[in-house]
Amino acid sequence: MCFIMADCGDDDSQYRIKEGDCIVMKRGDIFKAAQIQPKKKVVFEKQWFFLDNAVGHLYGTVFETVSGGTLQPQKPKDTESSCDAKEAGTDNRNIVDDGKSQKLTRDHIEMFKKQGLKGQQIIQELIENSSTFRDKTEYAQDKYIKKKKKKYENTVTILKPSCRILAMMYHGREPGKICHLRYETLAQMLTLANVHAGSKVLVFETCAGLVLGAVMERMGGYGSVIQMYPGGTLHTTGRDSSADEKQSSMVEEEKSQPDATQQGSPEEQSMETSAGDDTGQDQEKTQEEKRKEAKAQEKKVKLEEKRKKLAAAAALLEGRNADGLVIASRFHPWPVLMGLLKFLSPSRPFVVYSQYKEPLIECYTKLKEQGGTVNLRLTDTWLRHYQVLPNRTHPLLLMSGGGGYLLSGTSVVMDRSKPTCSQQAEEPAPKRLKLTDTEG
Amino acid sequence: MEKLFQYVYNLPQDQFNSARLHPPCAVCVAGTGSGSLSHAILRTIAPTGHLHTVEFHQQRAEKVAEEFKEHRVGHLVTVRNQDVCKDGFGVTGVADAVFLDIPSPWEAVGHAKAAMKKHGGRLCSFSPCIEQVQRTCEALTHQGFEAISTMEVLLRVHDVRTVSLPLPDFGPDASAQTEPDAREETPPTSTPNHPSITLKTTTPPREMPGHTGYLTFATKPRT
Numbered sequence: 001m002c003f004i005m006a007d008c009g010d011d012d013s014q015y016r017i018k019e020g021d022c023i024v025m026k027r028g029d030i031f032k033a034a035q036i037q038p039k040k041k042v043v044f045e046k047q048w049f050f051l052d053n054a055v056g057h058l059y060g061t062v063f064e065t066v067s068g069g070t071l072q073p074q075k076p077k078d079t080e081s082s083c084d085a086k087e088a089g090t091d092n093r094n095i096v097d098d099g100k101s102q103k104l105t106r107d108h109i110e111m112f113k114k115q116g117l118k119g120q121q122i123i124q125e126l127i128e129n130s131s132t133f134r135d136k137t138e139y140a141q142d143k144y145i146k147k148k149k150k151k152y153e154n155t156v157t158i159l160k161p162s163c164r165i166l167a168m169m170y171h172g173r174e175p176g177k178i179c180h181l182r183y184e185t186l187a188q189m190l191t192l193a194n195v196h197a198g199s200k201v202l203v204f205e206t207c208a209g210l211v212l213g214a215v216m217e218r219m220g221g222y223g224s225v226i227q228m229y230p231g232g233t234l235h236t237t238g239r240d241s242s243a244d245e246k247q248s249s250m251v252e253e254e255k256s257q258p259d260a261t262q263q264g265s266p267e268e269q270s271m272e273t274s275a276g277d278d279t280g281q282d283q284e285k286t287q288e289e290k291r292k293e294a295k296a297q298e299k300k301v302k303l304e305e306k307r308k309k310l311a312a313a314a315a316l317l318e319g320r321n322a323d324g325l326v327i328a329s330r331f332h333p334w335p336v337l338m339g340l341l342k343f344l345s346p347s348r349p350f351v352v353y354s355q356y357k358e359p360l361i362e363c364y365t366k367l368k369e370q371g372g373t374v375n376l377r378l379t380d381t382w383l384r385h386y387q388v389l390p391n392r393t394h395p396l397l398l399m400s401g402g403g404g405y406l407l408s409g410t411s412v413v414m415d416r417s418k419p420t421c422s423q424q425a426e427e428p429a430p431k432r433l434k435l436t437d438t439e440g
Numbered sequence: 441m442e443k444l445f446q447y448v449y450n451l452p453q454d455q456f457n458s459a460r461l462h463p464p465c466a467v468c469v470a471g472t473g474s475g476s477l478s479h480a481i482l483r484t485i486a487p488t489g490h491l492h493t494v495e496f497h498q499q500r501a502e503k504v505a506e507e508f509k510e511h512r513v514g515h516l517v518t519v520r521n522q523d524v525c526k527d528g529f530g531v532t533g534v535a536d537a538v539f540l541d542i543p544s545p546w547e548a549v550g551h552a553k554a555a556m557k558k559h560g561g562r563l564c565s566f567s568p569c570i571e572q573v574q575r576t577c578e579a580l581t582h583q584g585f586e587a588i589s590t591m592e593v594l595l596r597v598h599d600v601r602t603v604s605l606p607l608p609d610f611g612p613d614a615s616a617q618t619e620p621d622a623r624e625e626t627p628p629t630s631t632p633n634h635p636s637i638t639l640k641t642t643t644p645p646r647e648m649p650g651h652t653g654y655l656t657f658a659t660k661p662r663t
Contacts, residue, residue, distance in 0.1 A: 015559055015662075058662060060560065164460055184455075184593055191455035196483050197463045218484060220463035357598065361640050364600045378598040378642060386590040386654065388577040393570060405598075 017054045017061075017158060024165050026157040028150055031169035033161065041069070047154060059160040067116045074155055089135040103129040109152075119153035126152075139392060163214040170210060178207040179330055180355045182403025184381055186211065189326055190218050192351040192408040197222035199323035200316065202343055204228045204336050206329040211353075215326060226313050226322070228340065230331070317343055325350035333407075334363050341372065346413040353404055360407040367409065376409040457481075457539060457564050457655075464488035465536040468555045470524035470548060471495045475504040477541065482513050491517040492531050492555070494524040524548045529555040540565040545572065546579035553583050553660055560662045568653040576656055585658035592654050598642035606636040 017023065017036065025032045025044050034042050036051045049069040054061070063071040089095075104126060112122050126148055127133050136144065159165055167183040175181075189211070195201055195218045203225055205211040212227055219225065322343045327336050333352045344350060350373075354360050360378055367373045384399045457477075461467060461484040469478055472495035481491055495501040501521035508514045520530045525544055528551035529535070538552040538561065545565040552563055563585065565576050573590055580588050 012559075060661060162460075187460075188455045191480070194483070197487055218462045220488070222463065222487070357642060361600055361642060365640055378600060380596050380598070382594040382596055384592050386573070386592070388573055388588075388590045388656075390574070390578070393574055 015058050015060075015160075017057050017059060019055050022161055023051075023054075023059075024159045024161050024169060026159055026165075027153075027155060029172065031159075031165065031172060033166070033169060044156060049156075051158075054158050057158070059158060062155050062157045064118065065154045065156065067114075071156070086141075087134050088138040088141055090137060092135075092137070092140070095132050095135050101130050101132040102126065103131070119149065119155070122152045123148045163210070163217045166210055166213070170208065178210050179328060179353070180402075180404055181207055181210070181328060181353060182381075182383065182400060184383055185353065185403040185406060186214055188379075188381065188406060189328065189351045189353060190214060192349060192406065193324040193326045194349050195219060195324055195326070199223045200321070201225050201324045201326060202228065202317075202322045202340055204325075204327045204329060204340060206331070211326060211328045223323075224316060226316055321345040323348050326353075327351070328353035330355075333359050334366060337363055338366075341411060344411040346411050348411050349408065350411060351406055351408040353406055355404050357405050360405050363407055372412060372414040373409045374412050376407065378405060378407050380405045455480075460562060461485050461489070461537060466490045466534045466557075467492070468529045468531070468535045468538045468552065469493040470529065470538075470540055471497075471542050472501065472504050472519060473541065474500075475507055477539065478504070478508075478517065479511070479513075481539075482508075482516055486513070486516055489516065490534075492520070492529050492535070493517060494520045494522055494529055496521070496523045524551060527551075531555055533557055536561045538563045540576075543572070544575075546575040549576065549579040549583050549585075553585075553663075556660050558663050560660045563658045563660060565656045566653045567656070568651070570654065573654045573656055580656070580658045584661065584663075586661050588656065588658040590654055590656045592651065594649060594652070596648060597645060599645065600640065600642050602638060602640055603643075604636045604638045606634050609634065 019036050019038065021036050023034060023036060025034060025042075027045055030045055032044050034044075034051065036055060038052055039050060041048050042051055047065055049065045049071055051071065053071040054063060057063075057073060062074040064074045066072055108125075109122065112125060117125075123145060127145070130144075133141065133144065163186075164183065167178075167181070167186055170178045171180075171182055193201065193215075195215050197218075197220050199219065200223060201215055201219070203212050203215055204227070206229075212225065215225055320343050322345065325340055325344050325348075327333055327340070327350075329336065333354050337350070337352055341350065352360060352363060357378070357380075364376055364378055367376060381403060383403060385396045387394060387396055461481060463485050465485045466489060467481055467485060469481065469491065470493070472478055472493040475493075478491060478493050485491065493504075495504065498521050501519055505514075505519040508517050508519070518530075522530065524540075524542065525547035528548075529538075532554050533556070535552075535556045538556060540548055540552065540563070542548060545567060549563075556563070563580070565573075567573050567576065577588055577590065
């Protein structure tokens with residue numbers, strides 16, 4: 001995933017679309033990511049076009065697709081509603097819904113499209129050929145036009161990717177890739193984990209980099225983010241990629257003062273961003289370094305770079321003084337949490353996301369048993385959108401069924417001498433069963 | 441300093457809001473009130489962002505300014521004691537984001553627009569009543585804002601509990617009576633405990649917040 005951080009600079013060039021940029025196309029509530037490459041055909045919402053003409057324009061510009069697949073910035077005139085003060089009915093008592101009120105057929109519309117008629121014009125034709133349009137109430141007319149616009153307008157807005165836009169895109173298109181994480185749940189995670197510039201955050205995620213990106217975006221280039229991931233795709237000296245060996249080494253380490261560089265199964269990759277003066281530039285530098293790395297011809301050079309980064313990450317972890325821990329993955333959260341909590345300083349927040357409640361219940365229970373954490377809270381959020389129009393305000397008819405669950409808490413200094421008896425204190429004891437003797 | 445910011449502003453809407461911010465964003469907030477939203481925002485935009493906050497109540501404005509100094513974030517924030525609906529935020533063309541938490545946000549929309557950068561930015565308004573939302577959305581449309589979206593967010597807490605559900609005693613099993621000698625039947629009355637199934641689950645609280653306010657977001661396009 002190509003990720004460009006939202007920039008708050010005033011330089012105009014930051015707001016202009018450039019070749020090679022990763023962008024997000026938007027129409028209504030549909031988003032899709034793409035990269036601007038010359039003469040590359042892009043498909044979006046059953047239309048194909050080239051993004052070449054977008055280069056040089058500002059992000060946020062609305063384009064129209066014209067025949068031939070080229071983009072043209074939409075002229076402000078075109079956005080004017082075709083429905084000016086027209087006649088309208090008062091209610092639908094005389095409107096018969098027999099499916100025959102539209103005189104145009106599908107063939108007619110296809111012909112219009114071939115002729116190159118713009119969306120607005122097609123809609124106008126539809127209105128004129130509808131026998132019931134005039135009888136509809138003003139509101140019904142508005143609704144009709146909105147519906148047709150959604151179907152026939154061929155506009156696309158080019159947006160600069162940001163955490164918010166990407167989160168909405170993934171949630172709409174491929175929620176499985178981000179473990180069905182909803183945007184506001186992600187926003188909560190950032191706050192609960194107190195992600196801010198200058199902190200050292202540990203991230204373990206399998207959400208296509210969305211969570212990692214959100215954390216980095218929030219930190220603005222200050223501080224460091226260490227991303228942990230399981231499995232061995234890297235082959236570097238001193239690191240073994242076979243799971244079994246790692247298991248055994250972990251057991252050994254537990255007994256013999258583990259060396260942080262060899263900690264358990266998660267491989268480490270540091271996304272260290274230097275505490276520097278340039279914020280956006282540092283991010284881009286890290287991005288560029290990675291790109292350069294990928295193109296590196298010398299395998300040795302590549303390996304050497306990776307070894308250095310891993311060593312740097314290990315060094316960062318060694319202190320076991322991370323300021324925050326964020327977990328959001330398709331793996332069962334308990335082993336991850338258990339393995340990574342030790343890297344947190346005391347009195348620091350952690351947050352675990354899961355698509356399901358039960359794994360978090362397990363984490364909650366086990367954390368209570370073993371101690372070392374306080375303020376454990378299992379939450380989820382309820383989110384509903386509204387349509388706000390004069391005399392037509394109401395919640396939308398469909399709403400999100402769920403956005404996942406969060407378990408959050410704060411690490412504390414573990415007092416190993418006392419067994420934690422807080423478990424009973426926190427949870428009210430299950431009521432004692434009353435024995436009712438019924439048997440005779 | 442971090443510890444002070446640890447009092448996490450728990451309302452999901454504020455988490456939602458501050459999620460979009462990061463250094464070096466400039467943000468305008470009206471009204472300051474207790475300053476909890478401001479503190480949450482400061483956490484996200486430090487060390488290079490700036491917060492401009494407006495509060496029309498003089499004492500509250502003074503108190504919150506004091507608090508910012510105490511918490512050593514005074515350099516990141518400017519508190520203005522004025523009426524945002526009449527006099528705006530006191531800055532023009534600087535804000536990446538504007539938050540409105542006032543009784544008549546529709547009166548401040550124009551000022552919010554002026555305070556925002558010409559490149560554009562995001563606006564968020566928080567209102568408990570739907571009528572306020574309607575007026576605000578109308579004002580936003582009128583002022584040329586785009587992507588206007590209203591929603592509500594509620595936080596649900598789940599209490600983890602161990603629950604023991606007793607198994608009902610429906611008498612001896614009918615099929616067992618055909619072989620009375622085959623097994624030793626322990627009469628139910630002799631068992632000290634009735635059998636039960638224990639499970640770990642969560643229960644919702646008896647009552648939960650059902651409404652705090654509606655959140656309206658909008659984007660100011662490039663002007």
